[in-house]
Amino acid sequence: MSGGDTGGRLVRPFTLTGGRTRPSRADFTLITTVTAVDPPPERAPRPQPEQLRILRMCAEPVAVAELAARLDLPVSVVVILLCDLLEAGRITARAPRPVTRTTPDLDLLEKVRDGLGRL
Amino acid sequence: MAGSDRAARTPTAPDTVKILIAGGFGVGKTTMVGSVSEIAPLRTEEPLTVAGLDVDDLAGIEEKRATTVALDFGRITIGPDLVLYLFGTPGQQRFWFMWDDLAVGALGAVVLLDVRRPRASFAALDFFERRGIPFVVGVNGFFGRHPYPPERIRDALALPEDVQVLLCDARERGSCRDVLLALIDQLIAAAVRDDGTGRLTRRTR
Ligand SMILES: Nc1nc2c(ncn2[C@@H]2O[C@H](COP(=O)(O)OP(=O)(O)O)[C@@H](O)[C@H]2O)c(=O)[nH]1
Ligand SMILES: [Mg+2]
Numbered sequence: 001m002s003g004g005d006t007g008g009r010l011v012r013p014f015t016l017t018g019g020r021t022r023p024s025r026a027d028f029t030l031i032t033t034v035t036a037v038d039p040p041p042e043r044a045p046r047p048q049p050e051q052l053r054i055l056r057m058c059a060e061p062v063a064v065a066e067l068a069a070r071l072d073l074p075v076s077v078v079v080i081l082l083c084d085l086l087e088a089g090r091i092t093a094r095a096p097r098p099v100t101r102t103t104p105d106l107d108l109l110e111k112v113r114d115g116l117g118r119l
Numbered sequence: 120m121a122g123s124d125r126a127a128r129t130p131t132a133p134d135t136v137k138i139l140i141a142g143g144f145g146v147g148k149t150t151m152v153g154s155v156s157e158i159a160p161l162r163t164e165e166p167l168t169v170a171g172l173d174v175d176d177l178a179g180i181e182e183k184r185a186t187t188v189a190l191d192f193g194r195i196t197i198g199p200d201l202v203l204y205l206f207g208t209p210g211q212q213r214f215w216f217m218w219d220d221l222a223v224g225a226l227g228a229v230v231l232l233d234v235r236r237p238r239a240s241f242a243a244l245d246f247f248e249r250r251g252i253p254f255v256v257g258v259n260g261f262f263g264r265h266p267y268p269p270e271r272i273r274d275a276l277a278l279p280e281d282v283q284v285l286l287c288d289a290r291e292r293g294s295c296r297d298v299l300l301a302l303i304d305q306l307i308a309a310a311v312r313d314d315g316t317g318r319l320t321r322r323t324r
Binding site: 029030031032033034035036037038039060061063065066068069070074075076092094096097098099101104106108109110111112113114115116117119 | 128129130131132133134135136137155161162163164165166187190192194195196197198201202203204206221223224225226251253292293296299300303304306307309310311313
């Protein structure tokens, strides 16, 4: 192994998804923002412990990559859990700002430049 | 508040954008992410069996050792409604399948170069050039040493005129900020240039 980028690990996390390795929908990217719906929908099924942890973490909007890092779970596992929560109406998902090469978004770029300038 | 509008309590999520920090192993990607991020760099690890292969049936895999590919990232809050994420891309070329995923929807990239061994970042340069993803080159002068001016490096790497080359120090916040600013300026310049030809920058939204 060339150091740092790789390492051994047990693939236990997929037991959390009931063995599923594929998300049921394509709503989630690394920087999709997830927010718990408050108040939760009535008659929502009781979430599993991992899902409860997710719901607590996304009381304020949080990106999928951050959730995965804070849960210490692979993104691919977190996304499957998020699909279940989305389908149960427990969270909302906000897609990243679309970026296209053909129609650059000058307003966005200027906003980013101003923000970086304040660093 | 019983029966009140659900949206009233669910906070509004900000827009998110991302920039990739790429380059060979050990060139300073994680260091750069940490220098500008408002949070300590976070890390996720993907099992390669899932990320890289077409595996539909993981029966029994719980007991197997799997290689993982790590991704570290940081965050810069631009404003209440906009957050920028920086992703350090996994160095080795065999993880290119992951770069493809990462590159989707990215504003652009910083290709970091260790001035003492530029070859380590050639694969990253090739990757962004071939896919037409805009990038700037940050020359990380370890120990603050910059033996070559940017023009020499541009020539040596045969980079096009519009790709900026910046001497930087991955450990310095201000230096990393300037590299990111250069990328944004390059994107703005390209957008304005395209506009000048009458071709682009129609904002239909
Ligand atoms: N002296 C010096 N060390 C650096 C610099 N940038 C990174 N390093 C060190 O070089 C090593 C590799 O950096 P890292 O950011 O992990 O590289 P990555 O593999 O590209 O993420 C670490 O020990 C860093 O502390 C620099 O500008 N100057
Ligand atoms: Mg690193």
